[in-house]
Amino acid sequence: MRRKFNWTSLLALLPLLGGLTGWAGDQPNLVFLFTDDQSCRAMGCMGNDEIHTPNMDALGEQGVIFDRHYNTTAICMASRATVMTGMLEYKTGCNFQHGSMTREIFSKSYPVLLRQAGYYTGFAGKFGFPVTDEPVSSTQHHMYDLLPVDSFDDWAGGVGQTDYATANNEYIKQYAAEYPHSTRAYGAWAGDFMDKAKGAGKPFCMTLFFKAPHLPFRPDPFFDRLYEGKTFSKPTNFGTEKGEHLAEQPKKGRQYLSYHKKYGYFTKYDEVKRNYYQLISGVDYALGMIRAELKERGLADNTIIILTSDNGYSEGTHGFSGKCLPYEEPSRAPMIIFDPHQPANGSRIKAVTAGIDVAPTLLELAGFPIPGNMDGKSLLPLLEKKETRVREFLPLMQLFGSAPTLSLAVVSEEWKYIYWAFEGDGMKATEELFNNSRDPSEMTNLATNPEFKEQLEKMRKQYDAQLVHWKTEAVDYNDYAQYADIFDRTVPWETKKDRYHRASMGNYKKEMETK
Numbered sequence: 001m002r003r004k005f006n007w008t009s010l011l012a013l014l015p016l017l018g019g020l021t022g023w024a025g026d027q028p029n030l031v032f033l034f035t036d037d038q039s040c041r042a043m044g045c046m047g048n049d050e051i052h053t054p055n056m057d058a059l060g061e062q063g064v065i066f067d068r069h070y071n072t073t074a075i076c077m078a079s080r081a082t083v084m085t086g087m088l089e090y091k092t093g094c095n096f097q098h099g100s101m102t103r104e105i106f107s108k109s110y111p112v113l114l115r116q117a118g119y120y121t122g123f124a125g126k127f128g129f130p131v132t133d134e135p136v137s138s139t140q141h142h143m144y145d146l147l148p149v150d151s152f153d154d155w156a157g158g159v160g161q162t163d164y165a166t167a168n169n170e171y172i173k174q175y176a177a178e179y180p181h182s183t184r185a186y187g188a189w190a191g192d193f194m195d196k197a198k199g200a201g202k203p204f205c206m207t208l209f210f211k212a213p214h215l216p217f218r219p220d221p222f223f224d225r226l227y228e229g230k231t232f233s234k235p236t237n238f239g240t241e242k243g244e245h246l247a248e249q250p251k252k253g254r255q256y257l258s259y260h261k262k263y264g265y266f267t268k269y270d271e272v273k274r275n276y277y278q279l280i281s282g283v284d285y286a287l288g289m290i291r292a293e294l295k296e297r298g299l300a301d302n303t304i305i306i307l308t309s310d311n312g313y314s315e316g317t318h319g320f321s322g323k324c325l326p327y328e329e330p331s332r333a334p335m336i337i338f339d340p341h342q343p344a345n346g347s348r349i350k351a352v353t354a355g356i357d358v359a360p361t362l363l364e365l366a367g368f369p370i371p372g373n374m375d376g377k378s379l380l381p382l383l384e385k386k387e388t389r390v391r392e393f394l395p396l397m398q399l400f401g402s403a404p405t406l407s408l409a410v411v412s413e414e415w416k417y418i419y420w421a422f423e424g425d426g427m428k429a430t431e432e433l434f435n436n437s438r439d440p441s442e443m444t445n446l447a448t449n450p451e452f453k454e455q456l457e458k459m460r461k462q463y464d465a466q467l468v469h470w471k472t473e474a475v476d477y478n479d480y481a482q483y484a485d486i487f488d489r490t491v492p493w494e495t496k497k498d499r500y501h502r503a504s505m506g507n508y509k510k511e512m513e514t515k
Helices: 007-017 054-062 076-085 110-116 141-145 182-200 221-226 258-262 269-296 355-365 450-473 493-499 502-513
Strands: 029-035 064-070 120-126 154-158 204-209 303-309 335-338 347-354 394-398 407-411 415-420 430-435
Touching (some): 054 269, 110 355, 120 182, 182 204, 221 269, 347 355, 407 450, 415 450
Parallel strands (some): 029 303, 120 204
Antiparallel strands (some): 407 415
């Protein structure tokens, strides 16, 4: 049963909060756990019997697993910005090669709104994007000192990528003696945060953005025995030969070129996989710490936990490493919501959901209305089984890296359409159409198959509708407005080629040199 609004507090706070209700005294505690680069396959409850994730699996068995969960932008900076605000990237104005988020936009994020409405809020881990008074186009690491520390009651966040060594992270270094690896140190911080929130007499919202399992793969030695000597199976679409049917554009970026050589999936697969899984097992252990600490403090029965990741990971599929691209492996991520107020049934949801849905879901779970600026949807109708879907189509955008890899896609429960706009070096604009319900490994491009012409036209129509929204909603800075024309299927390449971001073209030249 969902908590009801406190309408007396609502009337008192409307002028201050622009529509948020006040704390009624019975709101749930909220824990949002965000991993970095965790493949949607990298959990036991996702059918993987080679990884050790007992706490994640228990959370899935007791809660709800979302099998078709995507990040509308599959890279850390933009993904973190969208998950905080519930807005698409071109409305946050924030990504690598683009720029910072303004304080005005961050003021509409779920942690700020919940704090204003009476929640005790805390953040720990890799924050991942700069917040500035005015739009700033630089996103170099020196910008990361511009973090919204004062927007939280308790801050244990870090600059840049943060560090796996606890002692090298300013706000958690006090845990280094007992927990030298940061993943378990964040689990210890969580218990101290709960004590502070309980002392404040408020419900809490704890946001924890783990560094794990992001590169460099430096796992906690505490878990060395878990994967010692083990070997691992490869997915059916592993290897460059399983990507020959794909467009040439996505093969012109670091996901295929420098990553192909650098990170070992094609030369030392088992070693890379051991380290990757061991990092995820560390997060699993920290989840167990957090749940034990909730139970010890008598908070477990009124605390909702959401666990997901900022993007998926290619792990050698189609010959790719890394993320960013709109294919299934990089754009999909694991997603679990555990609500102790709901019957424990371990149900699975096939509806298309996204990172932008986290903010509105957290707000509605706390009993507050969702601001109109958010593009995401509350997932409560799915949790409460009142609806079978919250949307029919979802956009997936790639706005970072070398020019050919920039793209826009739309995905539904069954279909995905990708448009690669770049032309040059022998490439022409290319369409891809996949039936993900029958072809989850995306091994057959149906865009040129006449039998699917009607479906192709339907997906094109939905794609074009996304551009209409882009043109009306994109911020007018950090180069975002131009992409509505760049991705327009009806605009000739000669008309739009000069609009591609210079940094992207520069990256293309550099990455081609590494080939």
